[in-house]
Amino acid sequence: MLNPDLDRLKQYENSVSQQQKHIDVLKKNIDQLSIFRLALLLVEIGFFVGLVSSTGNAANVLWSVMLALPIAVFVLVVKKQNKLEKQLKFHQSLLWVFNNEANLINGKPNGYDDGTHFEDENHAYASDLDIFGRSSLYALINRGATKIGLDELAKHLAAPTSIDLAAERQMAIAELRDRAEATFLFRANLRGAELNRIEEIKGKLSNQLLAQVKFTDNTFLRIYVQFVPYLMVLLFLAGLIFGGSLWSIFGLAAFANAMLTYFYSKQINAVYFGFSGSSTLLSNYADAIAWTEQHDWQSKYIKQLFQSKDKVSHQIKALSKIIIAFDARLNFLLYAVLNFFFLWDLRCSVKLGDWCKTASNEVAQGLDRIGYFEELISFATLSYNHPNWIFPKFSNDFQFSAEALGHPLIAQQKRVDNSFFLKTEPTVDIITGSNMAGKSTFLRTVGINMVLAYAGAPVCAAQMHLSIFRLLTYMRIKDNLIESTSTFKAELNRLKMILAEVEQQPNAFVLIDEMLRGTNSKDKFDGSKAFIEKLIALKTPTLFATHDLQLSELEQVHPQSVRNFHFDIQLVANEMEFDYLIKQGPCTKFNAAILLKQIGLG
Known part of the structure; x- marks a missing residue:
């Protein structure tokens, strides 16, 4: 007798092998870039020795220019390496997804949450029918990594329904099952997501951020924040060329910037709190949401999950970029340089304020949408893994x-x-x-x-x-x-x-x-x-x-x-x-x- 489950197992094992090959190649490329970065550091040291040893203005200018070249190349290499490391993390997550599916078919436990915290002996049937907990129906089905995804799955396994709703959900689950291979990529983007962190971000976007960025509406502050980088670069170049008192003016301007940053430090910290280190998480969520936006969904149940026609993924990407810039404050030395010379924290606060006024509510709803898709994908994966099961x-x-x-x-x-x-x-x-x-x-x-x-x-x-x-x-x-x-x-x-x-x-x-x-x-x-x-x-x-x-x-x-x-x-x-x-x-x-x-x- 043919066993469709074993056919799926072979498919997952092939996917595991392919992902492992991708990972090996990426690791090799990252290692090569690490060696190249070390070489650039050695070249930079050599150029610095040349600059110190040189005599004459022409030689100093030449060595100064040469000193900047390894730095520029180093920045490009770091950017490339970061991109490869992100790809590596994604493929490692995808490897985990395929391995987990293979393990389930082989009778091993699911790597996702088993729903133990939903167990209730007083429920009308959940305890008797093994709906939640170890070796349960929830443990078999769940592919969720968000709080809403986990809660929605539990709700639909534990609550009464209607014929119309069940029929709508059947169509949605079947539609996602037919795109099952793409759902693996969706799940890989969410792998390892911190449930508490994303809930904090949603709460901040929905209830706090708009009030916290109110201080950035100050007209003088906005104009000065936009103007100050040009002023500081101009003063710096003037100091290099003319020297003398211009360096004192440059120093006073830097001190004024430091005082302004300190004056608004309480407001800045309130804005930043909850976003720290979340840029990668937001970027991954944006990729997951982008997938939901790319398809012309046919089922009524899925269409109802979209409350806006705007591309929420673009807004989340924009937020992620602002947070990446804001995270520069985590480096103490960089924090001082950027804020003294460019009012970096205030610039990021202003950008976040502008973003918040146009996008925060829609983004919070978009983040919720991920959970609803996760719940449907959990059932769609069950259908995909057991093609001989039928919709009643x-x-x-x-x-x-x-x-x-x-x-x-x-x-x-x-x-x-x-x-x-x-x-x-x-x-x-x-x-x-x-x-x-x-x-x-x-x-x-x-x-x-x-x-x-x-x-x-x-x-x-x-x-x-x-x-x-x-x-x-x-x-x-x-x-x-x-x-x-x-x-x-x-x-x-x-x-x-x-x-x-x-x-x-x-x-x-x-x-x-x-x-x-x-x-x-x-x-x-x-x-x-x-x-x-x-x-x-x-x-x-x-x-x-x-x-x-x-x-x-x-x-x-x-x-x-x-x-x-x-x-x-x-x-x-x-x-x-x-x-x-x-x-x-x-x-x-x-x-x-x-x-x-x-x-x-x-």
């Missing part, structure tokens, strides 16, 4: 049917798929069977694929039709010592929650795995029977997994409202074999006695 079809009428339905967290080579459908009217389907035969996994398979479907994602099935249900589960009930809650009390609390939801939600769908484990067998049967009959009366579709065969007899009492299914075992040469296939009718083969005998208790 929705119905306004009561419906659930699935062919070859499998659990998305189980590898294809180990997974056993089942087909299952509901009747046109709600029923309570009682599923009996042996330990380890597959009852719990089947319930989770149905539930987790519903969660995927409602998020607009593809499902692990050959075919699936369903209406919108409100999922409610009862599976992993445990005590809580901190809250002094016994297992039985915790079970009662869960049952109370389910009953309350069922009575309020006409579209509830209940999954129950072995109810009332914390009490005696008689109370367990009586309670289970009463609960099932309550669900029948409320016309609530339910999958009810149990070891209690007596409950299967309810089909005789309620032939239109109860159905029996089971998972069984086969004994081959006194060895148990499981096929994990659901079958109609109650179970007739159990394995508890066999298991007890194997450990010497039978």
Whole structure:
């Protein structure tokens, strides 16, 4: 049987190999430029010795000119090296992206956040269906590096939806899946992004910056800031040519500039705070946003993410350049020279003020857009990695049917798929069977694929039709010592929650795995029977997994409202074999006695 997942694995392994070659070439080129920079330094030292040793004005001028040449070349080399190092970092990030995809197909953990902080045992289904945390659906899907991307993914895995919204999201996810290779570049640009830093920048742009740059509206200050570089260059050249008192005037002007910078230092620091060292981050975000702006998106859901037709990426690039210039203040010696002679910090503040008045709100919205794209790309990558998964079809009428339905967290080579459908009217389907035969996994398979479907994602099935249900589960009930809650009390609390939801939600769908484990067998049967009959009366579709065969007899009492299914075992040469296939009718083969005998208790 062909395995499309393994075809993707081979594709990712080839991409990893290609990226490694790019990285090796870039490292070699960067090393060569480093050697060349060292050579330029040695040449500069030689020229300086020549200048010191020279006699005569003509020789001094010649050596001075020659002294400037290595500096000019050095600046160009540094610029080239910085460009190569940026490319190197990008390709290293892209290598990580491809490696991570290959690791996931090989069953290794996802390098992105697993959503542990979204875990909630009181949620209607999240804990029982492994939606968040280690080895969860969130851990399988997530490809987000921004707070909004992480939060949006959690929201769509944990909240109810509508048919229209799910259908719109399906189109958006399919459109991004068809451009999957470009989304890897998008993700590489965001690799290693600092979540807190970008949130700080967004907050500053939305709420603080406009007030902080207000001082740059001073007309005299703006004129002087623009004029001062020309004044200082003119005074410097005059001092070189004429000397004397002109050097004193030059010094006084530098001192005045220093005092002016000091006078506005509090305002300057407030403007700069939060931007320090963020130029690379902003530049990467600009590249990511530019990709979203370059396409003529067709799906309605994606189009709604664009609140402006302006190219926000250009505005972010402009901001990044201002921050690069502003970061010069991080070098103490450079800070003194630039501010004494050119009022550098004030110039950057003025530029930031001009930028802020035209772009800050749109940029904040553009930064948010990245997170919304990340969430969609997470699902698009899931669809791309599993091309045999399908987008389900929705119905306004009561419906659930699935062919070859499998659990998305189980590898294809180990997974056993089942087909299952509901009747046109709600029923309570009682599923009996042996330990380890597959009852719990089947319930989770149905539930987790519903969660995927409602998020607009593809499902692990050959075919699936369903209406919108409100999922409610009862599976992993445990005590809580901190809250002094016994297992039985915790079970009662869960049952109370389910009953309350069922009575309020006409579209509830209940999954129950072995109810009332914390009490005696008689109370367990009586309670289970009463609960099932309550669900029948409320016309609530339910999958009810149990070891209690007596409950299967309810089909005789309620032939239109109860159905029996089971998972069984086969004994081959006194060895148990499981096929994990659901079958109609109650179970007739159990394995508890066999298991007890194997450990010497039978």
